[in-house]
Amino acid sequence: MSSPSSPKRPCGAPIRNWTELPEDVTAAILSRLGAIDILETAQKVCKTWYKVCKDPLMWRIVDFRDDDLHKVHDLGKMCRYAVDRSDGKLASINLDSFATDELLNYITDSSSEIRCLRLVRCDITSEGLSAVSSRLPLLEELEISHCSLSHETLEVVGASCPLLKSLKLNSRWYSFAHEECNKHALAIAGTMHNLRHLQIFANKLTNDGLRAILDGCPPLESLDLRQCYNLNLEEDFEKRLVERIKLLRLPDDSTDDYEFDATVLEYGSDNAEPEVDFFDEMFMVDDADGEVFPWNGFVEFEDFYYFL
Amino acid sequence: MSTSTDNNASITQESGPSAAVQDIQKKIVVRTADGEVFNLKEEVAMEIDIIKTFFQEDSISYETVMPLPNVEGWEMVKVIEYCTKHVELKHKVDGYKERKAFQALFVQNLSTKSLLALTNTANYLEVKYLLDFLCQAVSEQIKNKDVDYVRELFGVENDFNDEEYEQVKAEAPWAHENLNNDLH
Numbered sequence: 001m002s003s004p005s006s007p008k009r010p011c012g013a014p015i016r017n018w019t020e021l022p023e024d025v026t027a028a029i030l031s032r033l034g035a036i037d038i039l040e041t042a043q044k045v046c047k048t049w050y051k052v053c054k055d056p057l058m059w060r061i062v063d064f065r066d067d068d069l070h071k072v073h074d075l076g077k078m079c080r081y082a083v084d085r086s087d088g089k090l091a092s093i094n095l096d097s098f099a100t101d102e103l104l105n106y107i108t109d110s111s112s113e114i115r116c117l118r119l120v121r122c123d124i125t126s127e128g129l130s131a132v133s134s135r136l137p138l139l140e141e142l143e144i145s146h147c148s149l150s151h152e153t154l155e156v157v158g159a160s161c162p163l164l165k166s167l168k169l170n171s172r173w174y175s176f177a178h179e180e181c182n183k184h185a186l187a188i189a190g191t192m193h194n195l196r197h198l199q200i201f202a203n204k205l206t207n208d209g210l211r212a213i214l215d216g217c218p219p220l221e222s223l224d225l226r227q228c229y230n231l232n233l234e235e236d237f238e239k240r241l242v243e244r245i246k247l248l249r250l251p252d253d254s255t256d257d258y259e260f261d262a263t264v265l266e267y268g269s270d271n272a273e274p275e276v277d278f279f280d281e282m283f284m285v286d287d288a289d290g291e292v293f294p295w296n297g298f299v300e301f302e303d304f305y306y307f308l
Numbered sequence: 309m310s311t312s313t314d315n316n317a318s319i320t321q322e323s324g325p326s327a328a329v330q331d332i333q334k335k336i337v338v339r340t341a342d343g344e345v346f347n348l349k350e351e352v353a354m355e356i357d358i359i360k361t362f363f364q365e366d367s368i369s370y371e372t373v374m375p376l377p378n379v380e381g382w383e384m385v386k387v388i389e390y391c392t393k394h395v396e397l398k399h400k401v402d403g404y405k406e407r408k409a410f411q412a413l414f415v416q417n418l419s420t421k422s423l424l425a426l427t428n429t430a431n432y433l434e435v436k437y438l439l440d441f442l443c444q445a446v447s448e449q450i451k452n453k454d455v456d457y458v459r460e461l462f463g464v465e466n467d468f469n470d471e472e473y474e475q476v477k478a479e480a481p482w483a484h485e486n487l488n489n490d491l492h
Contacts, residue, residue, distance in 0.1 A: 012378035012432025018424055018462045025431050025443070032447035044455045044476055047467050074482040081480070 019048040026052045034063045035082045036073070059086035062093045065120065076103050083107050092116035092141075101128030108135040116141040126150040133160035143168035145260060151183035158191025166197040170260060173202040173227045176267040180230050185209030189216030197247075199224035201258065206230050207237065214244065222247035226255055227262065336363065337373045344381035345373065348388060355391040357434030376433075383429045390414060390438050415445045420461055 015021060021029075030042045030052055043053035052058060062082045064075060075098035083090055083106065090111035095103070099122040108114065115138050119129075130153045139161040145168060158164065169184060185205040188198070189212035196219050205213075205228060214220065223245045225231060231251055233241070241248055255262035336353035339345050350370075354360045362374050376384070393410050397403035418426065423446060430439040450458055459466060468476065 012428065014378065014380075014425065015428055018464050021424070021428060022431060025427065025439070028439070028443040029427075029446045030450075032444055033450055037451055039480060041453060041455050041458060042450060044468075044473070045458050045462075045466070046464050047472075049464075050468075050476060077482045078480075081482075 019046060023052055027055065027058055031058050031061060034065060035078065036064070036075075039078060039082070054085070056085060056087035056089050059083075060089050060091040061116075062086065062090060064098075065094045065096055065118075076100065079103060080106055083110055086111065088112065090114055092118075094118040095120070095122055097121040097123065099124055101125055101131075104128055104132055108132040113138055115139060118143040119145070119147050121146045124149075126153040129153050130156040133157045136161055137163075139164055141166040143170075145170040146172070151187040154184055154187035155191050158187065163194065164192055165194055167192060167195055168199040168201075169203065170199060170201040171203060172261075173229060173264045174267075175264050178204055178230065180204055180206050182206055182209030182212070185213055189213045193217060195220055197222040200228065201260075201262075202227040204228070204230050207232055214241075221245060224249040225251055226253050226258065227251060227264070334370065336370055338376050338384070339373050340376050340379045340381045340384050342381045344384070346384050346388065349392075351395055352388060352391045355395060355435060356387065357436075358432070378432055379429055380425070383426055386414075386426055387430065387433060387435060387438065390441075391435060394437060411441060411445075415442075420449070420463070424462075 018026075026049065030038060030049065033042055038053055038058070043050045059082055062079070064079055064082075075096070079095070079098070080103070083093075088111055090107070091113055092115060093107060095118065097120070099119065101124055104122075104124055105128070112135065114136055117136065117139060118141075120143070124147055126149045129149060133153075133156045136157075137160065139157075140163050142157065142161070142164060154169075167188065169188075181204040184200070184203060186209060188195070188200075189209075193216060195217040198213065198217070198220060201224060203225075210225070210231060223241070226249050228251050233250065238250070334350040335347045336350055336359060337345060337347055338353075338359065348356075348359075353363075359374060362368060363370065363372075379387075393407075397407055400406070415423070423442065427439065427442045427446060430442055449461060453461075458464070466473075
């Protein structure tokens with residue numbers, strides 16, 4: 001039944017215990033856990049699982065998305081630990097609000113094979129990401145959601161990461177602050193010529209910016225333009241889009257399957273993060289061109305009082 | 309297990325997929341450990357790599373009943389169920405919701421023991437997408453649970469001695485952090 005070129009076939013004899021599963025299957029199960037669950041629970045269950053959890057291959061993909069905030073830890077330290085365990089083989093990492101420039105520096109310093117980087121609500125600066133972009137030559141997928149990063153950083157990333165196939169650049173839409181802005185769109189169009197997938201939820205681009213992207217990214221086949229309300233897609237343009245793009249989401253399409261909160265933010269409204277909302281009026285961030293946009297960063301309660 | 313029409317279709321040894329024109333209901337027959345015999349539609353059988361290899365690599369006639377001594381009847385039923393659905397959804401453009409609903413039902417009444425057996429079987433039979441799904445389902449049962457709960461649910465014994473366990477805990481550099489630090 002087996003051919004000379006086939007990998008070792010599982011013997012399949014019935015087993016009575018989870019520890020008797022072939023190691024690669026156990027690894028397949030445990031590696032689907034977030035890093036916190038692996039380090040806090042899975043590796044402590046028994047020696048077999050501990051051994052599997054120590055294997056660098058388990059740490060090729062590291063997921064620190066913070067779904068559950070009941071666990072209180074120094075996530076920065078945990079993350080460094082997880083990266084160390086990958087022994088240079090880290091390929092994909094998801095970071096949440098605990099991530100800083102320093103941590104990003106640490107991660108990219110020890111891993112040269114990163115293909116997939118996800119930054120959600122991170123405390124990372126434009127300079128921080130620009131500084132490490134040269135260490136991400138194999139990057140294929142990048143997500144920057146709810147982090148304020150300048151268009152120059154996008155240009156640096158685009159120039160440093162020629163293999164980039166997928167970009168997610170997600171924001172919130174503010175009903176009181178949505179001046180047209182094509183800077184990010186043009187940065188993408190100008191530097192990311194291999195993009196196949198682009199998600200720019202609640203971006204402020206106009207039709208011009210969109211045209212630039214379509215011209216600058218020939219292989220584009222998937223485009224999510226939800227809540228890009230500055231777009232004004234007349235029939236012809238929309239028709240062209242539909243013909244060209246296999247997976248298209250238009251500005252008014254449903255956000256049911258969108259992973260983040262898609263509520264449009266009104267000034268003074270009662271949203272999940274009211275402090276941030278109030279701050280946006282007072283705490284506008286300038287980029288180098290004097291472009292002003294709301295700061296979406298995480299806010300400490302103590303800081304809130306300081307600025308009152 | 310072959311009928312006279314099957315005989316006609318498989319006179320030549322090349323009774324592979326290209327002969328499907330003559331008989332669209334081509335079946336492959338397997339026998340599980342408990343002696344149960346299953347007739348699989350060819351397109352479903354080909355989803356199961358170990359079966360696909362058995363018949364295709366050595367050009368074995370579909371009249372042969374393939375033995376699966378490591379697989380129980382009930383496991384085969386579940387595997388066929390999953391693969392059949394998978395094949396059906398392959399041709400659907402928007403099968404996302406349907407797939408999710410099916411998957412939820414599929415594992416709904418499976419005990420942890422059964423899940424273990426089925427995972428092992430999916431690995432043995434080499435049905436990658438079923439194995440991936442089952443691994444995901446198992447990992448969901450571990451998420452956000454503590455060590456004792458997991459040990460009990462999976463029937464796994466703690467084979468660390470006290471010293472070893474302390475060592476494992478001590479490996480965690482964050483373990484001594486102030487747990488009342490509520491900033492995050």
